[in-house]
Amino acid sequence: MTFSENKLIIAILIGAVAGILSGCIFGTAMVSVVWIGDLFLDALKMMIVPLVIAAVISGVSSLGDIRKLGKVGGATLIYYASTTAIAVLIGLLVVNLIQPGVGIGQAGTALSEEISNKANTGFVDIIRSMISPNIISAAADMKLLPLIVFCLLFAAALTTIGDKNITIIKFFDGLNEVMMKLVIWVMTFAPIGIFALIAGKIGSAGGAEAIQQELIAVGSYCFTVILGLSIHFIVLFIILILFSNQGRTFLIKLLRALVTAFGTASSSATLPLTMECALEAGVDKRSIKFVLPIGATINMDGTALYESVAVMFIAQAYGISMGIGEQTIIFITATLAAIGAAGIPQAGLVTMLIVLEAVNLPAEGIGLILAVDWFLDRFRTTVNVWGDSVGAAVIQQYLPEENTKDLK
Numbered sequence: 001m002t003f004s005e006n007k008l009i010i011a012i013l014i015g016a017v018a019g020i021l022s023g024c025i026f027g028t029a030m031v032s033v034v035w036i037g038d039l040f041l042d043a044l045k046m047m048i049v050p051l052v053i054a055a056v057i058s059g060v061s062s063l064g065d066i067r068k069l070g071k072v073g074g075a076t077l078i079y080y081a082s083t084t085a086i087a088v089l090i091g092l093l094v095v096n097l098i099q100p101g102v103g104i105g106q107a108g109t110a111l112s113e114e115i116s117n118k119a120n121t122g123f124v125d126i127i128r129s130m131i132s133p134n135i136i137s138a139a140a141d142m143k144l145l146p147l148i149v150f151c152l153l154f155a156a157a158l159t160t161i162g163d164k165n166i167t168i169i170k171f172f173d174g175l176n177e178v179m180m181k182l183v184i185w186v187m188t189f190a191p192i193g194i195f196a197l198i199a200g201k202i203g204s205a206g207g208a209e210a211i212q213q214e215l216i217a218v219g220s221y222c223f224t225v226i227l228g229l230s231i232h233f234i235v236l237f238i239i240l241i242l243f244s245n246q247g248r249t250f251l252i253k254l255l256r257a258l259v260t261a262f263g264t265a266s267s268s269a270t271l272p273l274t275m276e277c278a279l280e281a282g283v284d285k286r287s288i289k290f291v292l293p294i295g296a297t298i299n300m301d302g303t304a305l306y307e308s309v310a311v312m313f314i315a316q317a318y319g320i321s322m323g324i325g326e327q328t329i330i331f332i333t334a335t336l337a338a339i340g341a342a343g344i345p346q347a348g349l350v351t352m353l354i355v356l357e358a359v360n361l362p363a364e365g366i367g368l369i370l371a372v373d374w375f376l377d378r379f380r381t382t383v384n385v386w387g388d389s390v391g392a393a394v395i396q397q398y399l400p401e402e403n404t405k406d407l408k
């Protein structure tokens with residue numbers, strides 16, 4: 001790691017800590033910096049669509065052959081599915097041990113319109129959301145899942161047309177390089193951007209005292225979620241050490257992305273930085289281009305863990321017991337609901353309705369945890385991004401050998 005990268009990591013960490021302190025000390029006055037945070041967020045979002053298109057097409061076509069795509073794709077899906085399943089199991093374990101919802105009652109706030117309007121999101125909707133009839137409008141609405149599906153198909157077809165594909169592949173390779181350069185430029189504003197995002201959010205939430213009130217009401221629930229997420233973070237770290245050629249410094253190299261995930265509560269907005277950090281850490285470009293964009297869209301370990309804890313918490317609060325059968329349903333639906341959640345703030349809260357419905361719990365139960373969701377969202381997004389990054393390092397082992405040099 002170069003001197004200037006070290007300086008940037010330190011500056012981002014200082015920005016995050018200063019954001020927490022100023023938000024707590026100056027409270028609502030910090031609402032005045034919200035626009036600076038939004039500006040930084042918009043700069044990151046501005047890059048997502050061209051970056052995802054360029055990365056997925058150039059990453060997949062660099063694998064060379066559709067059969068190799070199958071092997072890498074299979075390994076990637078196994079990684080996503082197994083780590084998400086482990087996350088949900090950890091969530092169920094901690095929530096059964098701590099039982100944070102027992103005896104807290106059902107007094108919650110009313111469901112926000114945004115959530116009640118989406119109450120009919122189901123599995124069919126998730127499957128349907130994978131294909132868009134209009135890829136331009138999907139891109140305009142930043143619906144990444146149909147965009148990625150289109151790019152995967154496009155790149156797969158590209159590998160089958162012989163030499164005619166050379167110019168197109170070169171174009172997307174070049175576009176990808178340009179986008180990564182832009183990421184580096186935007187990243188220099190990360191310290192002030194992260195500062196403003198965190199200070200502004202704490203300020204809008206009413207400052208330290210207001211947050212304290214919210215946290216105390218469901219303190220044991222927050223503790224359970226954060227404990228589960230911390231355990232899963234460590235499990236992923238162990239997976240990294242066991243199944244990749246990366247060492248402990250990988251975590252330090254990824255810090256900029258992890259702090260940005262915490263600051264933005266959006267894995268999609270963090271994606272450009274995640275890709276840049278993984279590149280700095282020495283992960284193979286093909287793995288970065290393939291695993292990270294898809295991961296930021298469907299691989300959400302933190303969200304899956306959070307959903308299982310939240311649903312069990314609501315059941316405990318309502319005094320409804322969840323046996324092994326119901327918990328198996330929670331296990332399956334939380335895994336799938338996390339896949340359906342977009343990489344944007346509080347998306348997991350919406351897809352959680354699927355899990356609640358599957359075990360016949362009232363959607364109003366979400367009212368119990370609504371007030372603290374923005375806060376927990378930051379922790380789960382950090383774990384989501386960590387899960388994707390570890391995935392890129394692990395999947396690297398399954399890439400085909402040939403062409404590695406000229407693609408690097």
Ligand code: ASP
Pocket residue numbers: 265266267268300302303341342343344345346347348349377380381384
């Ligand atoms: N905010 C999360 C993410 O972007 C999704 C969620 O759990 O709400 O990864």
